[in-house]
Amino acid sequence: MSLSATAPTRMNRIVIYGLLLIFAAVYLVPLFVMLATSFKTLDEIRGGNILALPAQPTIEPWARAWGSACIGVTCEGIKGYFWNSIKMVVPAVLISTALGALNGYVLTKWRFPGHRIVFGLMLFACFIPFQSVLIPMARVLGQLGISNSTAGLVMVHVIYGLGFTTLFFRNYYDAFPDELIHSAQMDGAGFLTIFWRILLPSSAPIIVVTVIYQFTNIWNDFLFGVSFSSGANAPMTVALNNLVASSTGVKEYNVDMAAAVIAALPTLIVYVVAGRYFMRGLMAGAVKG
Amino acid sequence: MPSPSPSARSRLQDWLPRLVLAPSFALVLVFVYGFIVWTGVISMTNSRILPVYNWVGLDAYARLFAQPNWWMALKNLAIFGSLYITICIALGLFLAILLDQKIRIEGFLRPIYLYPMALSFVVTGTAWKWFLNPGMGFQNTMRQWGWEGFTFDWLVRPDMAIYTVAIAGIWQASGFVMAMFLAGLRGIDSEMLNAATVDGASSWTIYRRIVIPLLRPAFLSAVIVLAHMAIKSYDLVIALTGGGPGNATELPSTFMYSYTFTRSQMAVGSASAMIMLMGIAAIMVPYLYSELREGRK
CATH class of the missing domain: 1.10.3720.10 (MetI-like)
Incomplete structure (x- = not known):
């Protein structure tokens, strides 16, 4: 909505634009500082101004962050951890999205007595503090022989992502006309045929939202990563924290910042490319429709 | 809901939705609610490095x-x-x-x-x-x-x-x-x-x-x-x-x-x-x- 009738004066407009631009600058400062620092030499950082552009830009810190920075006892940069995160995030997103789609379908189009309580329990599971399941999960991963492995993290992320993916698909399929389902049933189509032929082809928007939401959450996860993995098996966020928190040797702020930007890049790219859907995902997660 | 019918195939159709949902729901029940109960139990023991199950009530x-x-x-x-x-x-x-x-x-x-x-x-x-x-x-x-x-x-x-x-x-x-x-x-x-x-x-x-x-x-x-x-x-x-x-x-x-x-x-x-x-x-x-x-x- 907007107050079109109260014609704002020119002065008002200037103040509004001014405020908006000042805030935009404030929000951009940390990203700018990260980027600027990541292209500076250590000498320039020590003597310099954090808000200044690099005088002699260098990509050396990026190369070091990617390939040779020391994390723990190994000095091979963050590339291995970056791939760990990729190997974790891809299967976890695909599996949790697929299950969420099926669950949402059942919970809207094949309702059974008690479907509401089933959904309620799955919904509350989205919001629990994960501290309340960490200790049992660590025990179970150990007993399954997948502690400190990517497979273990995939399992954890699938399980604790199910609530949200189910929520997204349930809300989307809820608005899908039941008549189409009924007429397909008249034609003899079964449970899976209806899902495959009728619902799935029109699910592209919600699949995009769910995939983006899950990708962002799982890529950015730290708690599960730090609890259930260590050493060379850690995901990107854990490696970044270890790199930045390490206190041995010379503190290479430029390398830290390059690593931070690398850790942020996948989700930032998704945000820039598909911001609209990203937003919808956040809102759907926040405001249950 | 499809109407019930005596044939095995259609009985399977009746149960299929629940069978599809069941694994997810079971995972949530065990890994969320079961684990919460488990954590609750540990909080009433004197566990230190590893979980042990000596009941001490609300001592922790x-x-x-x-x-x-x-x-x-x-x-x-x-x-x-x-x-x-x-x-x-x-x-x-x-x-x-x-x-x-x-x-x-x-x-x-x-x-x-x-x-x-x-x-x-x-x-x-x-x-x-x-x-x-x-x-x-x-x-x-x-x-x-x-x-x-x-x-x-x-x-x-x-x-x-x-x-x-x-x-x-x-x-x-x-x-x-x-x-x-x-x-x-x-x-x-x-x-x-x-x-x-x-x-x-x-x-x-x-x-x-x-x-x-x-x-x-x-x-x-x-x-x-x-x-x-x-x-x-x-x-x-x-x-x-x-x-x-x-x-x-x-x-x-x-x-x-x-x-x-x-x-x-x-x-x-x-x-x-x-x-x-x-x-x-x-x-x-x-x-x-x-x-x-x-x-x-």
């Missing part, structure tokens, strides 16, 4: 609340949570109202307020830790620019460090709150507002008396989401302050982790996790219950 809870560290964590959560929620909402609403004044560059500005939400808390913490570094960060820059006496060393001051956590958290989430309010504003019927304008109400009055009350659902969602994020905040503190200086920025989440995994006080750690869960449940259960009831057709 008594020890938890006898810990000055735990009270520190609760106090910090109160400070961080209240600032985080109120400032995110105030700032989010302010920006949403400004952006809603037919701003021509809205499409350019909105993503700038929102991008921090795409970052991981570890990245946010890392960036702010560097920016707030008293020796080389923002403080140093202001001094270089000629403001010799400028001091902003909250990051290393035990009494002020928790406020830096709030600053970084607000930076990350306020754009998202802005988007929630903007969506709410866009949903308001402009006819009603035009009528009020015709009646001669000033735009300040219109916002205060009509628009903001109409945003009630957005306020409620924002408070719920932010409160829940505040209680769960963990990575941000770890990356920004590591819980320090000393234990100055300890939160329940960091307390739980260190007591369970590094201080070998698993029972106390579990007890703190159960308290966190109760806090979240107190906020989420009534909210989800009312949302689900409203959704009922």
